[in-house]
């Protein structure tokens with residue numbers, strides 16, 4: 238698409254000479270970025286290259302170093318940059334987690350932070366519903382304002398978040414920033430949100446989208462800016478002149494070597510080392526499957542059909558209605574278990590939500606990596622032992638954790654590098670069963686390969702691995718076998734190719750899809 242050409246060349250966003258220093262680290266260095274009216278502009282970059290920092294500066298969360306220029310629709314932003322002024326100038330943002338309140342309605346979510354009030358200060362429900370209806374109609378989104386957000390599909394939730402961001406934009410004005418907000422969407426859900434972004438751009442607003450999904454950026458953007466180590470490694474490149482390989486090369490400064498699918502390289506193990514039986518929750522089951530030692534088993538389904546619950550049900554994180562897990566000669570009752578009991582049985586979970594379930598943000602990289610082994614390998618934890626230092630160094634090298642400083646607090650790392658720490662933390666335990674949920678979400682192309690390689694390495698070292706993912710490409714690449722959950726239960730993928738897995742997933746759609754567990 239070339240919306241920019243259609244809507245003229247007025248810059249909605251113009252950034253020049255923008256830098257940001259944390260302590261002694263310059264994480265953005267002289268960045269320039271320009272987005273025209275009617276343009277969809279993509280930003281890509283390796284984990285830690287500065288994308289989120291850029292968004293945080295544009296929204297006034299971080300202050301840039303002195304000297305930068307930041308202009309919205311012709312209005313120069315004053316220093317310090319304040320969200321109120323940026324927003325008034327026409328900038329809005331949709332964050333990764335969408336920031337929705339599930340217990341509230343569509344209208345309450347769309348109007349949150351800007352409730353129309355009556356002259357006595359009460360919330361004016363009629364005005365609120367009218368604003369919501371008008372916003373949704375303007376965006377071409379068909380949603381009832383009174384529906385509860387907790388009951389919506391993944392695509393509908395993204396529509397509500399985008400509607401909230403667009404609520405105060407006068408027709409065709411301003412800039413909407415999507416900071417990896419499409420990352421949990423796949424297939425038709427993703428296509429639906431792309432169509433919405435296309436409509437927003439065609440109406441004359443500008444869209445700035447940050448994503449690790451290179452096919453997504455190639456499909457919907459007009460131009461792209463690529464960051465590498467905080468510097469621009471490609472400014473305003475016309476997307477139709479780019480390929481995935483070219484973007485990756487600019488991002489990483491090197492070619493990304495393709496890896497061969499596991500199924501073509503490895504002799505399939507046969508004897509079951511892990512057996513799951515009678516696994517049932519209110520939404521799924523009973524299910525039964527097994528994983529051999531040294532095997533990577535993939536598991537997927539239509540988003541929201543319940544397959545996303547399986548990693549949590551199998552590891553004691555969510556209590557199952559019924560279910561047994563046999564691993565290493567022990568049997569765990571999944572209707573009456575806990576995470577710590579599962580860990581003692583040699584079962585670890587690498588969850589999707591690292592912020593909620595996986596990492597201690599206020600602790601260092603080193604402490605996070607060695608936490609699970611502290612009990613068995615000796616205290617006190619506040620004095621770093623040699624094995625802790627060695628383990629942290631090894632993990633840093635193996636997973637390419639950047640910056641390579643094990644004393645940094647996890648909260649100081651970029652999102653993708655936090656994901657690598659989470660993996661390193663569990664892999665260091667040499668578990669019998671590793672269960673991973675969406676391990677490559679929000680990581681760059683190079684890190685994705687490192688993570689899939691580490692998953693395979695765990696299996697090659699004798700672990701059983703369950704890879705639960707919405708990414709058919711990851712499943713086709715890293716698995717020995719893939720199971721697909723539908724209303725009939727689990728069935729094996731007929732072939733380990735992206736297309737076959739996708740076709741099988743969407744051969745049967747559920748009646749109603751809910752949100753992630």
Ligand SMILES: Nc1ncnc2c1ncn2[C@@H]1O[C@H](COP(=O)(O)OP(=O)(O)OP(=O)(O)O)[C@@H](O)[C@H]1O
Nearest residue numbers: 259264284285286287288289290649650651652653
């Ligand atoms: N509060 C902070 N203190 C110190 N360093 C920080 C802080 N926030 C970010 N950084 C550093 O700034 C750099 C850029 O991080 P940023 O989160 O912007 O990267 P990113 O491109 O968004 O990465 P990802 O794709 O992994 O989300 C990283 O090296 C990170 O460690």
